[in-house]
Amino acid sequence: DAKTTQPNSMESNEEEPVHLPCNHSTISGTDYIHWYRQLPSQGPEYVIHGLTSNVNNRMASLAIAEDRKSSTLILHRATLRDAAVYYCILRGSYGGSQGNLIFGKGTKLSVKP
Amino acid sequence: GAGVSQSPSNKVTEKGKDVELRCDPISGHTALYWYRQSLGQGLEFLIYFQGNSAPDKSGLPSDRFSAERTGGSVSTLTIQRTQQEDSAVYLCASSSGQHSNQPQHFGDGTRLSIL
Numbered sequence: 001d002a003k004t005t006q007p008n009s010m011e012s013n014e015e016e017p018v019h020l021p022c023n024h025s026t027i028s029g030t031d032y033i034h035w036y037r038q039l040p041s042q043g044p045e046y047v048i049h050g051l052t053s054n055v056n057n058r059m060a061s062l063a064i065a066e067d068r069k070s071s072t073l074i075l076h077r078a079t080l081r082d083a084a085v086y087y088c089i090l091r092g093s094y095g096g097s098q099g100n101l102i103f104g105k106g107t108k109l110s111v112k113p
Numbered sequence: 114g115a116g117v118s119q120s121p122s123n124k125v126t127e128k129g130k131d132v133e134l135r136c137d138p139i140s141g142h143t144a145l146y147w148y149r150q151s152l153g154q155g156l157e158f159l160i161y162f163q164g165n166s167a168p169d170k171s172g173l174p175s176d177r178f179s180a181e182r183t184g185g186s187v188s189t190l191t192i193q194r195t196q197q198e199d200s201a202v203y204l205c206a207s208s209s210g211q212h213s214n215q216p217q218h219f220g221d222g223t224r225l226s227i228l
Binding site: 030031032034041042043044045046049051091092100101102103104105106 | 117146148155156158161169172204206213214216217218219220221222
């Protein structure tokens with residue numbers, strides 16, 4: 001799986017939107033972009049994933065650059081519960097892959113009331 | 114619905130003892146993964162089961178670590194002759210398949226402390 005680069009930390013104010021960036025300049029054409037988050041003392045939680053098109057779900061939106069070399073996770077209204085470490089992970093194509101996730105250090109998001 | 118369940122949530126044991134950690138995946142999920150997270154470190158892959166195929170053990174750090182998955186459901190991770198460096202949170206995840214567009218669902222882990 002290709003490598004991703006994320007800022008170590010970000011701060012946000014409660015009820016404001018948050019844009020978490022991720023660079024993945026070596027992404028291959030079949031790599032999916034996954035985002036997970038880990039709240040304190042909990043296991044990682046799946047947030048969203050996409051391949052080429054932007055994606056929306058109840059938790060967040062994922063904006064993928066046209067060249068796919070970067071993406072942005074968007075939390076539309078941050079709450080205190082969104083304070084977590086956010087991981088951007090690329091997953092390679094099916095067949096021959098272990099399927100395991102390769103976690104980097106992620107971005108630690110702090111939310112101020 | 115029920116998520117991934119791990120037990121015990123906490124385990125304290127003496128150096129040299131054997132420990133068993135249990136994972137109950139989401140019903141129907143064919144893929145099961147074990148990871149560990151040491152204090153202040155990222156998540157490290159340990160072992161992976163997919164259906165009836167032989168497990169991928171490439172992430173196990175030593176031969177003191179082993180895992181099995183009975184009946185394609187519950188999995189047990191066993192650490193023999195525990196050492197202090199084995200202290201970590203052990204996380205289990207399951208997925209409906211190994212395809213790269215299928216998310217993994219994690220339990221809250223077992224916090225293992227070796228005295």
